[in-house]
Amino acid sequence: MRAIDLYSGIGGWSLGLRLAGVEVVASYEWWQPAIDTHNGNHGGTLAPVDIRKLALADLPLDIDLVVGSPPCTEFSYANRGGSGDIVEGLKDLVKFLEVVDHLKPRWWALENVPRVADVLERGLRDPKHVLYRFRHLAPHIEVVDFSEFGAPQARRRCIAGNIPLDLIRAFQPKLGKPTLGGVVSALASKGVVTDPVWGVAISANQLTEMEAEAPLNGEELRMNREAKAYHPVYNNMAFPDPMDEPARTVTATCTRVSRESIVIADPRVAGSFRRLTIRERGCLQGFPITYQFYGRSFAEKAKMIGNAIPPTFTHLLALAAQGVPPNAFKGLDHAGRRLGLPANPAPVTLPDREGRTYPEKRSFRAAVPGLRFKSGMRFELSNAFEDQLPGWRMRFFFGSSKDVREVVFDGAIWDEFKDTPVGATLGTLSGAFRAAAAELGRTDAERLQRVWTHRAEGLAPFEVVDLLGDLAEKVHARLLADCGALIEADAERYVVVVAEEAAGGGKLPNKGKLERYALRILSGFLVADWFNGLSWHDEARAAA
Template identity: 30%
Template sequence: MARRSNSAKRASKSDKISKKPPNFEIRAVDLFCGAGGLTLGLENAGINVAMGIDIDPACEYPFEANNKAKFLKKSVEDVSESELADAYGDAKITLLAGCAPCQPFSTYSKGKSDESDERWNLLLQFGRMVNESRPHLVTMENVPMLAHQKVFEKFVQSLEGIGYHVSHQVVNCADYGVPQQRNRLVLLASRLGPIDLIAPTSPSGKHKTVRKAIEKLPKLSAGECDEKDPLHQASELSALNLKRIRVSKPGGTWRDWPEELVAECHKKASGKTYPSVYGRMGWDEPAPTMTTQFFGFGNGRFGHPEQDRAISLREGAIIQSFPKSYKFAPKGVPIRRKTIGRLIGNAVPVKLGEAIGKSFISHLNNLDEAQAIPA
């Protein structure tokens, strides 16, 4: 939930004017930038992203090949205040954005991660950088479970303690044009006044479906690759899994299969609680949440609704609302499926990034023209 009342009223008002250009240029730095989903979304909204920072070298090509921003391969723990200042230059409005790695807070960790995990410290490093550089605007996106952790409470308190107005809420990305059921925690903060996320752009009943997103892509068989798009490739299937997917129903589970096809682990009492694997997506609803292993049939409900295969890398990227033309590897370089799958699955959906960007622009446009912009 958002931290303040009347947020829906303000969000609705701001959404009506979100298409206006910003009163001032917003220049941003994207921490933990990954392949560039958040950066592209912010750019699409009209925000100038100057630099993306990530420690993963695999991010550099897709980030720079598809965005105007420069990529800096560096741990956020080593990023200095002067490096941020150089990136911001003489911009009148500055934004620090980021999505710290979510694995420690994800439901997939099943309680195995605690504050001894060094990745928990990355959010505090984000807070350090905010405290040192004092950008006018801040945003963070992460998994919903983070909202229940003390490290997040400390982060919010640190922002409020240095004068930021903070709001945060859990949203379904499908409400913002992403063809995927993906719940995420979104935080917005501003030194200029109260701020909230814009109202849903495609609320329930208007969600973009799997059919709308990927139906027109060329058909593939398991193990096949499209000649014109190397990213549109499908993983191989064993003979057993080919039999399984052929009897799988869109939106169904392995419980629909004949007994002889059910895996031994699922016949046990402990395995019966995991129905959301080895399933097909439904055509006329949003996809399930993309993970870093969405290209494998057995890793979730990632079977194509109609074709006997798991979805391709390109289809996963489109479901994350990347444009069909987004480049993840240089031309002629072999596709490393696990690497690109990780980049796609970990990305901030582009359309969610765009909604965040429009929220900041509406926030600025709602300020009184005479209101001073703090240095």
């Protein structure tokens, strides 16, 4: 069987096809580091090609299979929250389908992010859409999880084409369920390292890309935990990542403090945590331990791996296209016997280092523990600059992602409650508020910013966040003890009134949640109003 590979990247399609005995007669790619990796592993001489300008007449003939992964950037929700340029992204989908329509292969398959499934389905049935002219191709469109096809990674992607996925699923009983922990432990072996997916074995001193970056420092660890386990808007993730199941999606871009980073407990150092090595990322993406990544930096290698398609899936697709019966499939480890190391190892690239210093106006924004209610409703501590001086404020947000509302705290709330049972309760907590103020007295607004940018030592912003959360918890507990059910109804009414004023009329978003958490929200109101009114904020400005 003869195939061509469009938008071939580092060779995820080509590797899987070739291990299945398919002849890949041509591959096309534009990004030089990916081309270097493709050539280095497949012995080719590919050169950069602008696939959009590829002349159909220049394509090879007698092609049985067309595969490819057009760029997903404009369709990905990770790109500006899904606000990519869809029209731009469609140009590559159109080009891929033009090639299929021109060559008329027996089989074809396109891979992309899940959102493309909807783009294709809508376009092929809308007479005004640019994709409508390809409706006669009648592709089967489905979103699959590559962890069900041999990859040690839960990666959901759209597969469109005319190869019945049922044929591919028929191989699943012989695939097993590789896990993140299985990959990490296999690659840490001494002496001989055996690929947990493909079964190929090499000596440990031949295993490349195992340079581990420094463990996350305390600040990075906190930021990672907050972004994953306590994100105020998105679903919670486990932290650290569980080792007894497939990894989360390996992404093309991530930093030491990003929500997307896979973070594991470092088995070498008790109590420490780290991100993955390049080899661990590649193995999770389904590339064998013999595969080399010819990038010029850690970030470049991570990008090329995160953009790739797992060759575990492409191998099974190639078997299905050739009509291999399920009972003839002997497993990925049988195919892996054909693997070997390429002549030249990839260059060693050191991993990212922890940040030493940051811009003087480095931004800070963190939800306060105990005062985060999901769906975007939360109390935050954040910084802002006025006349070049930092200001720190506690704020309350509610509403939808497209209609965010904010309550401003300026001291008025304490005045409203001073002659009420709530005011009396606050009086019994005066010692707690004085202790919190004394703790804040260890620093000032300007020094707190300098600590955040690693230009000074002392009380850090996350410590202030925890201080505010602890204080709000004390207020909430005392209100419950002193006032009980008598105040809960009043709290519901008060919180709703304040939110309605912030919303400026109209339908109040998240009213049910505001009422459900009213007493805890009121506790946050009181702490935020107290904190924002402290003279602590003005001392650095007065000195300036």
